[in-house]
Amino acid sequence: MSILEQLVKSAAELGAAHLAESLGLTPGEMSQREVLRTYGKWAADAIRDGRLRPSRTDDGRNGTKRYRVVEITNLRTADLVRAELQLTGRKTL
Numbered sequence: 001m002s003i004l005e006q007l008v009k010s011a012a013e014l015g016a017a018h019l020a021e022s023l024g025l026t027p028g029e030m031s032q033r034e035v036l037r038t039y040g041k042w043a044a045d046a047i048r049d050g051r052l053r054p055s056r057t058d059d060g061r062n063g064t065k066r067y068r069v070v071e072i073t074n075l076r077t078a079d080l081v082r083a084e085l086q087l088t089g090r091k092t093l
Contacts, residue, residue: 032064
């Protein structure tokens with residue numbers, strides 16, 4: 001799958017996440033374990049680099065870190081746009 005196809009898919013996921021959250025169909029959050037299972041190395045790198053931060057952390061010493069799906073898909077879409085611009089040699093926005 002090309003980067004452009006991934007970009008379109010990510011943008012569609014972003015729209016669906018916004019819709020599901022605004023309609024109250026989903027809580028709009030995922031645990032860190034779910035994020036890593038779903039998005040893999042990209043998410044692990046984004047968390048490590050501080051580009052993806054938890055929206056809240058549950059109580060307790062080992063409280064579950066929760067991330068908003070909208071923020072995850074938004075960051076992923078932005079990363080894909082940057083990758084496409086770098087590959088085509090265009091100036092960044």
